Amino acid sequence: xxxxxxxxxxxYITQVKKKSFVLLTLLAPILILxxxxxxxxxxKANETHYNIAVADESGVFQKIPSTSDISYxxxxxxxxxxxxxxxxxxxxxxxxxxxxKLENQDFNRLEKESMLYTNKxxxxxxxxxxxxxxxxxxxxxxxxxxxxxxxxxxxxxxxxTLNTENIKNKTKGDGDFEFGVKSALAGILMYATxxxxxxxxxxxxxxxxxxxxxxxxxxxxxxxxxxxxMLGKILGVTLVALTQFITWIIMIVAAAVFFNQSxxxxxxxxxGAASSASQFGNIEQMFGMISHSLLSLNYLSIIFxxxxxxxxxYIFYSSIYAAIGSAVDxxxxxxxxxxxxxxxxxxxxxxxxxxxxxxxxxxxxxxxxIPLTSPVAMIARIPFGVPxxxxxxxxxxxxxxxxxxxxxxxxxxxxxxLIYGNKVTFKEVLKWIRSS
Amino acid sequence: xxxxxNITKTYxxxxxxxxxxxxxEVPKGSIYGLMxxxxxxxxxxxxxxxxxxxxxxxxxxxxxxxxxxxxxxQIGYMPEERGLYKNMTIGDQLIYFGxxxxxxxxxxxxxxxxxxxxxxxxxxxxxxxxxLSKGMAQKIQFxxxxxxxxxxxxxxxxxxxxxxxxxxLIKDKIIQLxxxxxxxxxxTHRMESIQEMCDYIAMIDHSHKVLDGNLxxxxxxxxxxxxxxxxxxxxxxxxxxxxxxxxxxxxxxKNGLTSFQAKNExxxxxxxxxxxxxxxIRIFEExxxxxxxxxxxxxxxxxxxxxxxFTFH
Numbered sequence: 001x002x003x004x005x006x007x008x009x010x011x012y013i014t015q016v017k018k019k020s021f022v023l024l025t026l027l028a029p030i031l032i033l034x035x036x037x038x039x040x041x042x043x044k045a046n047e048t049h050y051n052i053a054v055a056d057e058s059g060v061f062q063k064i065p066s067t068s069d070i071s072y073x074x075x076x077x078x079x080x081x082x083x084x085x086x087x088x089x090x091x092x093x094x095x096x097x098x099x100x101k102l103e104n105q106d107f108n109r110l111e112k113e114s115m116l117y118t119n120k121x122x123x124x125x126x127x128x129x130x131x132x133x134x135x136x137x138x139x140x141x142x143x144x145x146x147x148x149x150x151x152x153x154x155x156x157x158x159x160x161t162l163n164t165e166n167i168k169n170k171t172k173g174d175g176d177f178e179f180g181v182k183s184a185l186a187g188i189l190m191y192a193t194x195x196x197x198x199x200x201x202x203x204x205x206x207x208x209x210x211x212x213x214x215x216x217x218x219x220x221x222x223x224x225x226x227x228x229x230m231l232g233k234i235l236g237v238t239l240v241a242l243t244q245f246i247t248w249i250i251m252i253v254a255a256a257v258f259f260n261q262s263x264x265x266x267x268x269x270x271x272g273a274a275s276s277a278s279q280f281g282n283i284e285q286m287f288g289m290i291s292h293s294l295l296s297l298n299y300l301s302i303i304f305x306x307x308x309x310x311x312x313x314y315i316f317y318s319s320i321y322a323a324i325g326s327a328v329d330x331x332x333x334x335x336x337x338x339x340x341x342x343x344x345x346x347x348x349x350x351x352x353x354x355x356x357x358x359x360x361x362x363x364x365x366x367x368x369x370i371p372l373t374s375p376v377a378m379i380a381r382i383p384f385g386v387p388x389x390x391x392x393x394x395x396x397x398x399x400x401x402x403x404x405x406x407x408x409x410x411x412x413x414x415x416x417x418l419i420y421g422n423k424v425t426f427k428e429v430l431k432w433i434r435s436s
Numbered sequence: 437x438x439x440x441x442n443i444t445k446t447y448x449x450x451x452x453x454x455x456x457x458x459x460x461e462v463p464k465g466s467i468y469g470l471m472x473x474x475x476x477x478x479x480x481x482x483x484x485x486x487x488x489x490x491x492x493x494x495x496x497x498x499x500x501x502x503x504x505x506x507x508x509x510q511i512g513y514m515p516e517e518r519g520l521y522k523n524m525t526i527g528d529q530l531i532y533f534g535x536x537x538x539x540x541x542x543x544x545x546x547x548x549x550x551x552x553x554x555x556x557x558x559x560x561x562x563x564x565x566x567x568l569s570k571g572m573a574q575k576i577q578f579x580x581x582x583x584x585x586x587x588x589x590x591x592x593x594x595x596x597x598x599x600x601x602x603x604x605l606i607k608d609k610i611i612q613l614x615x616x617x618x619x620x621x622x623x624t625h626r627m628e629s630i631q632e633m634c635d636y637i638a639m640i641d642h643s644h645k646v647l648d649g650n651l652x653x654x655x656x657x658x659x660x661x662x663x664x665x666x667x668x669x670x671x672x673x674x675x676x677x678x679x680x681x682x683x684x685x686x687x688x689x690k691n692g693l694t695s696f697q698a699k700n701e702x703x704x705x706x707x708x709x710x711x712x713x714x715x716x717i718r719i720f721e722e723x724x725x726x727x728x729x730x731x732x733x734x735x736x737x738x739x740x741x742x743x744x745x746f747t748f749h
Contacts, residue, residue, distance in 0.1 A: 003536060006532065006535050006536060007536075010524075010532055014521075014523065014524065211521075214519045214520070214521065214522055215515075215517040215518060215519025216519040216520055216521055217519065218488070218513075218515040218517060218519065219513065219515065219519070219533065219580065220536070221488050222486040222487070222488055222508065222511070222513045222515075223508055223533070223536040223537050224536055225505070414488070414489075
């Protein structure tokens with residue numbers, strides 16, 4: 001055991017000391033924010049403001065309000081032709097909306113004969129906005145013609161919320177909102193696990209390859225058993241990844257606290273916020289509801305299960321990666337194997353969407369029990385609650401498989417490191433596992 | 437110190453035989469040479485001792501005990517393929533390897549410092565491998581091998597990559613270790629190393645042991661009563677007569693010297709007397725066969741007769 005610790009320590013220190021690690025850990029959150037900001041800016045910068053002249057013969061659309069990206073200018077019906085002529089060459093005007101006379105409340109004909117003339121390509125969503133503005137006015141008119149008022153109509157459209165109660169578990173069924181929160185949580189956790197395994201699993205593989213390539217391997221293997229070596233490496237890289245992860249979480253939390261404090265304490269920002277107060281109020285309300293909903297979940301068990309499957313799923317898959325690294329000579333050769341390695345996990349990821357829809361269904365059950373897919377599947381299931389015995393079985397299987405996988409990786413390592421320069425096929429690897 | 441009994445190792449489910457009923461005994465405190473061409477089975481055997489691979493059948497005993505995981509602490513191994521971590525400092529690496537072999541951190545540091553003095557490389561503690569030349573790296577490799585004061589040292593081609601001066605330095609250290617009681621197994625092609633250093637040898641060819649025993653005895657046994665002679669100021673007539681009386685090989689006349697090999701079935705003294713008549717004797721030595729010749733001879737014998745395993749105890 002002491003040897004495992006020595007190897008873990010070396011792996012950890014070597015990787016953490018690397019400049020690339022320090023840079024990535026500190027800069028990554030900043031880079032992601034920067035990236036997000038740039039994308040947001042790009043979207044905003046691409047927004048164009050349109051000036052649309054409106055000639056409304058029907059008289060119905062005088063009330064379309066100008067918005068931040070579309071300005072409506074109302075002109076006389078008589079001026080339509082001259083405006084159309086200038087439209088071709090002018091920069092000041094982008095489009096001309098011509099709506100004919102409304103006869104006998106025939107809105108369908110109105111729709112067919114209305115036209116938007118443009119002198120450039122008007123963006124898709126601006127066109128949609130114009131169409132939506134028009135259709136809402138049409139709707140109001142139609143309602144007026146039917147002799148109803150707005151309230152009666154919204155009453156018609158009200159959706160029916162079904163209350164459920166599970167008399168077996170004595171729990172109240174999820175409302176739509178709770179379901180949304182749970183699904184979002186499940187999705188985020190699951191995706192984080194998946195990305196983590198893919199990104200960090202490869203590091204163990206690289207570490208094995210590096211030792212093979214600089215031939216250190218033969219001295220090491222004469223001092224340590226392959227199983228201990230594999231375990232040490234995997235744990236070492238796990239700790240590196242955890243360190244990075246925790247650093248990021250601390251950075252994010254610190255940033256959130258900092259922004260929260262400075263935001264609340266400065267009066268200008270508060271008054272500035274007052275103008276968009278209604279929006280802000282909504283967001284605050286939203287956060288409040290979300291956190292309330294999250295807290296009402298069994299969050300302790302969710303955190304525990306998440307950490308367990310996160311770590312063990314990672315250990316399981318890194319042993320597979322370690323075995324691949326042992327069998328080949330360089331990174332290009334690893335690709336023929338890594339694709340197959342990551343396939344089950346990907347299936348688990350996409351299968352999990354169905355799990356969220358039906359957390360107690362047969363697919364959910366099997367995906368969360370089988371060790372290849374359980375790291376992601378069980379994490380997706382846990383916000384919805386899982387029977388204790390299923391959880392226990394799944395956890396035991398995962399632990400057992402992880403240990404077995406490390407053992408197999410050790411065997412592959414033992415043979416693989418002594419073989420240089422031969423192309424290895426999957427069949428040969430199987431032979432190695434069966435022999436020695 | 438080490439005893440191998442009927443070690444057999446095959447690869448590819450019996451297709452390739454690396455070792456076939458290989459048995460040797462390495463006396464304690466000796467330098468034991470393992471000789472043979474590439475692919476003969478030396479490296480396979482060494483890997484079995486180091487518990488990197490397991491034999492198909494047969495046993496290894498260290499000081500009477502069957503080979504077990506604990507033994508790795510007592511064995512130091514310098515593989516033919518040298519390798520160290522490129523980005524760790526030398527000092528850190530040595531401590532790491534020492535600890536892997538069961539030393540405490542303190543012990544590893546003390547031992548490393550001792551060896552640095554011995555090999556005159558004090559100033560390298562904080563350097564990285566990439567800052568050293570190949571020869572320097574080899575020295576470090578040697579230190580890694582002996583750091584944990586092993587009782588048994590296994591060196592696979594230890595001199596390859598060393599310039600003559602450093603090769604000599606390492607040779608001296610090896611002999612020093614032997615004098616301190618370490619048993620050393622030396623696997624090499626270099627005949628000079630074998631002849632200069634080894635007390636015992638074993639020869640292996642195509643997975644079989646061809647020959648083993650005390651080096652001196654073996655060479656004596658393979659003596660062919662040949663003499664290497666160099667004469668000065670030769671009396672031509674007498675020399676011609678001499679040439680007809682005896683069978684001479686490789687006669688070379690250059691720079692006023694006459695050198696040749698002669699076979700002598702009779703008394704050495706008689707030969708000497710004859711030569712003294714012919715000219716001034718510059719060199720007169722009995723040719724002890726070098727290991728190349730012994731090996732070729734032994735392999736030939738091995739392939740022509742099934743029972744020709746020469747063992748000298």
